[in-house]
Amino acid sequence: MHVPNLKLSSTEIIQLITLSIAVLAVSYVGCTPAVCGDQSCSTSGGGTAGLSDSGLSDSGLSDSGLSDSGLSDSGLSDAGLSDAGLSDSGLSDSGLSDSGLSDSGLSDSGLSDAGLSDAGLSDAGLSDAGLSDAGLSDAGCALTWCGSQCVDLQSDRLHCGSCLLQCAPGSGCQAGICCPPGTRNCNGACRALGTDPLNCGECGRSCLGAPCYANYCVAQLLDPRENSRYSSSITAFGNWAYYLADHGANLPGSPGLFRVSLAFDAGLPEVLASTGGLGEGLWVDENAAYVTSTPAGNPSLLEIPLDGGQPATLTSPALGGVVVRGGVAYYFGRSPDVLMALPLMGDAGPSALASELPGPMVTDGQSLFWVDPIHQLVKSMALDGGPVVVLAADSAPMALAVDDDQLYWASRVGIRRIAKTGGLVKTLYVAAQADERRGIAVDHESVFFTNWGEYTVRKVPKDGGTCTLLSPNQVLPTGITVAGDFVYWLGGRGLLRIAK
Numbered sequence: 001m002h003v004p005n006l007k008l009s010s011t012e013i014i015q016l017i018t019l020s021i022a023v024l025a026v027s028y029v030g031c032t033p034a035v036c037g038d039q040s041c042s043t044s045g046g047g048t049a050g051l052s053d054s055g056l057s058d059s060g061l062s063d064s065g066l067s068d069s070g071l072s073d074s075g076l077s078d079a080g081l082s083d084a085g086l087s088d089s090g091l092s093d094s095g096l097s098d099s100g101l102s103d104s105g106l107s108d109s110g111l112s113d114a115g116l117s118d119a120g121l122s123d124a125g126l127s128d129a130g131l132s133d134a135g136l137s138d139a140g141c142a143l144t145w146c147g148s149q150c151v152d153l154q155s156d157r158l159h160c161g162s163c164l165l166q167c168a169p170g171s172g173c174q175a176g177i178c179c180p181p182g183t184r185n186c187n188g189a190c191r192a193l194g195t196d197p198l199n200c201g202e203c204g205r206s207c208l209g210a211p212c213y214a215n216y217c218v219a220q221l222l223d224p225r226e227n228s229r230y231s232s233s234i235t236a237f238g239n240w241a242y243y244l245a246d247h248g249a250n251l252p253g254s255p256g257l258f259r260v261s262l263a264f265d266a267g268l269p270e271v272l273a274s275t276g277g278l279g280e281g282l283w284v285d286e287n288a289a290y291v292t293s294t295p296a297g298n299p300s301l302l303e304i305p306l307d308g309g310q311p312a313t314l315t316s317p318a319l320g321g322v323v324v325r326g327g328v329a330y331y332f333g334r335s336p337d338v339l340m341a342l343p344l345m346g347d348a349g350p351s352a353l354a355s356e357l358p359g360p361m362v363t364d365g366q367s368l369f370w371v372d373p374i375h376q377l378v379k380s381m382a383l384d385g386g387p388v389v390v391l392a393a394d395s396a397p398m399a400l401a402v403d404d405d406q407l408y409w410a411s412r413v414g415i416r417r418i419a420k421t422g423g424l425v426k427t428l429y430v431a432a433q434a435d436e437r438r439g440i441a442v443d444h445e446s447v448f449f450t451n452w453g454e455y456t457v458r459k460v461p462k463d464g465g466t467c468t469l470l471s472p473n474q475v476l477p478t479g480i481t482v483a484g485d486f487v488y489w490l491g492g493r494g495l496l497r498i499a500k
Helices: 010-027
Strands: 144-146 149-151 172-174 177-179 184-186 189-191 220-223 229-237 240-246 256-261 270-274 281-284 288-293 300-305 312-315 319-325 328-333 338-343 351-354 361-363 367-372 377-382 389-393 400-402 406-410 414-419 426-430 440-442 446-451 456-461 468-471 480-483 486-491 494-499
Touching (some): 220 256, 240 486, 281 319, 312 338, 319 361, 319 367, 328 361, 400 440, 406 440, 414 446, 426 446, 440 480, 446 480, 446 486, 468 494
Antiparallel strands (some): 220 494, 300 312, 338 351, 367 377, 400 406, 440 446, 456 468
16 A cells, blocks of 8 residues: 655654554563472563564554653664554564563453463463462461362361361361371371370370379389378499388388389389488498488488498487598588587598578589578588588578589479579479478489479479379379480389389
């Protein structure tokens, strides 16, 4: 078709060029400098490489509303533009960059994809909005789509572990596993925590050969004699647990010092020697056992050979706790009440260290720590001498335990600790009932204790935290010690143990 020659002004020529650019921009719909799957749409080279405008007609496109504002004609030449019919033939998109051109608000209606190549563009993960649905989820979804629903495969009963895998009625989905009522997913298997001796009360808690009942390991009764009395003194040394008890007519040698094997099949306890009284303090080392007891009403410090034999009276009177360190026995005398030291070798007699009332006593090898029950104080003194130091005042402090850094004790308040050098007192456990009868022991990570008034055996982390009930419904539990994987304690039922 012949179009008459027209003379156009420079302004009209720019408007025509602007219209041509708009047509090219529309043909480029579908790729913007945004994220496409895992790659960005590249416009390197400044061209529309791979995208052809062939087949795209400018028919029906109006230049109304299109302005040349922000578009520069720099680098654009009207060379090749003929005013004859103003054909787009000869218009090249080379040198035209799509940078800064957005397809927002542009519709693909009326645009044909004929001639558009998808070379280099992947539709993986692309939605019809040009956005990937990867990583998009509803609130609370675990990023898994099952059909048209976004679900959590770890807890959804209708999609447990995988889509459409439904749990049976009454069962729950726990960490992607369907578990029946009363069970819990423990490392991929449903376990009945109330009765499973390998997962008793919580996943991974083993009763070490004992049964599990009602979420607790059943305490093993090692000394089952009835109608007996048990001291609060118990300690573990070597392969044995040593304790003081009075079995009366049930066992010859009572009251006396007993021991039981720490082996799993411990067997019945054996008596080492009669102590003539129930006894208060107990210390065991590689040489002998040392006991403060009251034979014939006379409080004495006894030395008992570990391989059996008659006890020897070292001195009298002697009360309260006893500690042996460096060949010296430390104990409390009477009339007056005094802390005493007795060399075990040679002819030297006992010597008074300080005027102190008898009570429980422990050592870390460098200092003595004890309780003043009348004044309700926790005290210490260096083994090589020096002043008595008051570490803390408390409501009825009682049993003590010590480690490398801290001193622990039980009181009416609960379980408390302080640095061996003094400082602030930290409460690790607050007792539900105020009671004066508790035992305490420590290992490398926990504090174990009995509670007479609550009939319980518990443990708490040494730095504080959640308290764990190890054994409920214990009859009058008192002294306690830790050895290996077990906790041992004395009570109204006898000597018992439980996995710690």
